[in-house]
Every structure is written in C-alpha cells, then in structure tokens.
Amino acid sequence: MSEKRKYKKRFCKYCESKVDFMDYKDVGALRFSLSERYKIMPRRLTGNCKRHQDMISVVIKRARAAALVPYTVTRKAVITQPFENLR
Amino acid sequence: MRNYENLVIVKPTLTAEEIQSSLKAIEEIITSNGGEIATTDSMGMRKLAYQIEKNERGYFHVIYYSVAPSAITEIERRFRLNEELLRFITIKYDSNREIKAWNTLVEKAQKKAAFQTKAEEVTTVEETPVVVATEETPAAEATRSN
Numbered sequence: 001m002s003e004k005r006k007y008k009k010r011f012c013k014y015c016e017s018k019v020d021f022m023d024y025k026d027v028g029a030l031r032f033s034l035s036e037r038y039k040i041m042p043r044r045l046t047g048n049c050k051r052h053q054d055m056i057s058v059v060i061k062r063a064r065a066a067a068l069v070p071y072t073v074t075r076k077a078v079i080t081q082p083f084e085n086l087r
Numbered sequence: 088m089r090n091y092e093n094l095v096i097v098k099p100t101l102t103a104e105e106i107q108s109s110l111k112a113i114e115e116i117i118t119s120n121g122g123e124i125a126t127t128d129s130m131g132m133r134k135l136a137y138q139i140e141k142n143e144r145g146y147f148h149v150i151y152y153s154v155a156p157s158a159i160t161e162i163e164r165r166f167r168l169n170e171e172l173l174r175f176i177t178i179k180y181d182s183n184r185e186i187k188a189w190n191t192l193v194e195k196a197q198k199k200a201a202f203q204t205k206a207e208e209v210t211t212v213e214e215t216p217v218v219v220a221t222e223e224t225p226a227a228e229a230t231r232s233n
Contacts, residue, residue: 020184
C-alpha cells in the first residue's frame with residue numbers, strides 16, 4: 001500500500017537555469033518534458049512554471065512537425081533510442 | 088525586415104550532388120524574394136522520427152535569413168511546389184527575446200560552418216544510418232511475433 005509517489009512537486013528547472021529561449025532542434029533538451037511515450041509531461045509532474053510550460057509545449061510541437069520527435073509510439077513502430085540516433 | 092528560420096528536409100533518395108543543387112535552388116528562392124541569408128546550417132542525413140512519404144531518413148538543412156514579412160507566403164508557396172522537399176518549417180523570430188536568440192543561433196551556426204570547412208578533408212562519409220536500418224528489422228519482427 002505504501003506506494004511512493006513517482007513524482008514530487010518541484011521547482012521549475014527552467015526558471016532555475018534562467019532559460020529564456022528554447023530551440024526546437026536541440027532534442028536532448030526537450031527530453032525532460034517528454035514522457036516515455038513522447039507525450040508532453042504535465043506541469044503537475046514536472047513542476048514547470050506556466051511560462052516555461054507554454055514555451056516547451058510550443059517547442060515540442062515544432063520538433064514533432066520537423067520529424068525530430070515522434071508524435072506517437074506504438075507497439076509496431078518502436079523507436080530504439082531515438083535521441084541517440086538524432087544527435 | 089524580419090528574422091526567420093527555415094528547416095527543410097530534402098529527400099534521401101537523391102545523390103549528394105542533387106541534394107546540394109536542390110539546396111542551392113531553395114536558397115535561390117529566398118534570395119530572389121528579397122531575403123538576406125545570414126547563415127546556413129546543414130544537420131546532415133538523419134533518421135526521421137516517423138516515416139514521411141515512406142522515407143525513413145532525410146537530409147536536414149537550416150537556413151537563417153531575414154525578409155519582409157509579405158514575402159513569406161510566396162516563399163512557402165514555392166517550397167510547396169518543390170517535390171524534392173519532404174517537409175519545411177518556417178519560424179518567425181519577432182520579439183526582442185527571440186531576436187536575441189536568433190542572433191546567438193546564427194553565431195553558433197557560423198562557428199560550426201567555419202569548423203566544418205577546416206575539418207572537411209578529415210571527415211569521411213558516414214555509413215552509420217545503413218547499419219541502423221538493418222538492425223531495426225529483426226526487432227520489429229520480434230515485437231510482432233510476441
């Protein structure tokens with residue numbers, strides 16, 4: 001029963017490192033806000049602030065359109081370490 | 088004049104010379120519409136995150152330029168007519184913060200280009216994508232059998 005909460009409410013990582021602009025081509029940086037299935041992680045789990053969450057969601061959507069990040073991951077189309085491949 | 092960035096993905100089926108000539112044609116489209124190209128950054132042949140027109144790979148090329156905003160529709164129309172392009176993405180850098188970011192991106196790309204011209208003789212043809220493609224098929228079959 002004593003199931004630990006997987007995520008803890010945290011401070012905004014982007015605020016801490018004072019990110020002012022995110023580049024959609026820098027796929028490694030997007031990894032933090034993407035789930036295993038390449039969904040955009042909700043704010044309540046990552047602890048991002050509203051401003052940076054808005055920025056990252058726009059950037060991830062751009063990267064998806066540019067085929068840098070997949071839209072979906074299905075059982076048929078399994079991607080083996082796409083971040084390593086893309087770099 | 089406003090700052091823009093264009094990412095174009097060229098078909099992988101073309102030969103290296105054909106890719107270069109098509110990139111030249113793309114840059115020609117921008118300059119003929121009154122654009123000033125700041126720098127270009129070729130990210131090279133990459134694996135796509137998903138298939139586009141049944142292609143697994145694509146040649147990524149980024150162009151940083153500035154044009155009058157009214158010219159963008161014409162540039163995009165010409166891109167859409169080009170059958171050698173798999174995908175293109177236009178990004179506007181408008182606010183002060185974005186313009187600052189654009190300048191740093193341009194600087195970075197210029198440095199990278201200067202570095203590449205130096206090391207041009209050393210770099211050989213990268214054959215890694217071919218290996219990746221062969222590795223993938225047994226994995227896909229394995230998941231299906233499960």
